[in-house]
Amino acid sequence: MSGIAGIFRRDGSPAAAGDIAPALAALARRGPDRQASWCGGPAALACAQLRTTPQSTVETLPYHDRERGVVVVHDARLDNREELAGMLGLSRQPLAEVCDGALLGAAWTRWGERCPERLLGDFAFAVWDERNRTLFSARDHLGARALFCFASPRLFAFASEMKGLLLVPGVPRRLNPTRVADYLVGVTPDDAITFYADVTRFLPGESRLVAADRLATRRYYQPTLPAEFHRGGPEEVAAGFREVFTASVRDRLRVSRPVAAQLSGGLDSSSIVCVARSLRREARGGPLPTFSYVFPRTVSADERAYISAVAAEGGIEPHFVDADAITPLTDLDAILGAIDEPFRGAPLPYQWSIFRAAAERGVGVMLDGFGGDAVVGYGLWYLAELARSGRVVRLARLLRGMARRQWIPPGMAIRNYVIQPNIPAWARAVRRALLGRTARLPAPMFVAPELARRTALGDRFEAFWHSRPAPRGDHEHHVADVAYHLPKDHAEMTGAAFAIEPRTPFLDRRVVEYCLAVPSDQKIADGMTRMLPRRALADTLTPAVAARAGKAAPTASLLRGLLGTDLPRIAALFEGENGERVARYVDLPALRGALRRQTAAVAGSFPVWPTAEQWQAADRIRDAAVLIRWLRLTAIDE
Secondary structure, three states: OOEEEEEEEOOOOOOOHHHHHHHHHHOHHHOOOEEEEEEEOOEEEEEEEOOOOOHHHHOOOOEEEOOOOEEEEEEEEEOOHHHHHHHOOOOOOOHHHOOHHHHHHHHHHHHHHHHHHHOOEEEEEEEEEOOOOEEEEEEOOOOOOOOEEEEOOOEEEEEOOHHHHOOOOOOOOEEOHHHHHHHHHOOOOOOOEOOEOOOEEOOOOEEEEEOOOOEEEEEOOOOOOOOOOOOOOHHHHHHHHHHHHHHHHHHHOOOOOOEEEEOOOOHHHHHHHHHHHHHHHHOOOOOEEEEEEEOOOOHHHOOHHHHHHHHHOOOEEEEEEEHHHOOOOOOHHHHHHHHOOOOOOOHHHHHHHHHHHHHHOOOOEEEOOOOHHHHHOOOOOHHHHHHHOOOHHHHHHHHHHHHHHOOOOHHHHHHHHHHHHHOOHHHHHHHHHHHOOOOOOOOOOOEOHHHHHHOOHHHHHHHHHHHOOOOOOHHHHHHHHHHHOOOOOHHHHHHHOOOOEEEOOOOOHHHHHHHHOOOHHHOOEOOEOOHHHHHHOOOOOOHHHHOOOOOOOOHHHHHHHHHHHOHHHHHHHHHOOOHHHHHOOEOHHHHHHHHHHHHHHHOOOOOOOOOHHHHHHHHHHHHHHHHHHHHHHOOOEO
């Protein structure tokens, strides 16, 4: 992927090359192929190019279309190039010679703010309109590419990463205490805010139009319930999914650099690998390199049986990373330097190691199964619909099938997927009124008491918890799940640290919209969930993977790494320099106590299947340790 940055001096003062040069230098590792900038009047744009498609190999960015009076920078792969060229009058020359910058510039001239709606693919781009003296910028529908900005009455600035944006003269580096508090309790009520008070991220499907006297932010796309659902039986609907999913994978195989894929052994990554392998065979391409993390010392987490089953069918070149050698704090400083803020979630150190291994073998593009769970949908909330409509025989059959094939006890299934969704909104409201605050802050919680008070943490947590209406059926839950699991930028920036472009076939607008329109009863059958890809890819997907119900979890390995290998480092973090500064945000006594209790509970013998409470406590300890290290590494005003 490429790195882009730009400034618009809204007060009319001239922009200089020196204003954008530090940002371009900070983004250079994203685009080692070429770095360049353009300045004109109050605007300056810059791009560090990573050329990953055939068209990009002959493209020069920033792209200046003097006839239309526009300058374009982008981090993009447009997948409907032929359609766009025809609509925009650019089909007179060979399509291979039409660069994506030309398509974006013409799209802005033709459709203005509505232009992102016409695009298909992954993109973050900006267009400076010389005649109207406006700057337009946008992020793709589902957030595959990242974009951040700063806005004031005098200056608007944007960049692919915060490290570039923070180097623009006039952009402050102030800590956002609200984001710190939210992070420590594990919620994100506002996806747009960052750990820097004056820096916001573009949401997926969001654009901004900036002029001297106005700034208009527009959410041009969000996943929504379809106007109508697919007609036809399961096989017909599955055939439609196969078509759009294959098109998505094919578009992401359009490369000018070596391509590989992550392969975990789960349904999502295996679907991508099996379809990509089939397409490469048709094109007489070589084996597809795959990268997998395995757990040689943690049997409960290891997926090698399924990875090996995919590999046994040929057409791939497998590579492995020892995940048992990776702990929650492995490569912590390097990861924080890449993504510019604390992170939550266990997979990031794994992803870092995968990208590093791929970079050592010259990979430039990596296919990834991110988002597949949410996009395809499980169909579990169909049970609530069956209960409401009185179809108890069908409900009972599904419950028996779930117990037999997915080991979900009927009592748990009834509580989570029948009773909870069918509690009326008025009953929930009455309960809150009678009992008072019902959304309790999670425990353990390591927010310093003064920070919790200053940020009104309890009130905001309560508002966040009750601002999301409980879905009453499968379709409502499916839409909410897709929206919740849209990218949070960190995987994209992890790949960028190694000049590798992640591509996510499930986060394709065609695939998402098709899956959201699948009837609920076609997502689950005989207790087996996620039936759409199982049916659609029956002739392509490795049978052992297609038949599996769930996936192994790495929690046992992570717990051993955190409370074993990482323990001395965590203790050193708690006692390190700048303790007073850290104590403003983190409740260090509570954190030390939780760490002692966790360490005593395992006493060197780590459970094969950690309990939810054990993992939740370890998760919070890890998050706090990541935050403390970031605070000590980062120069920031408070």
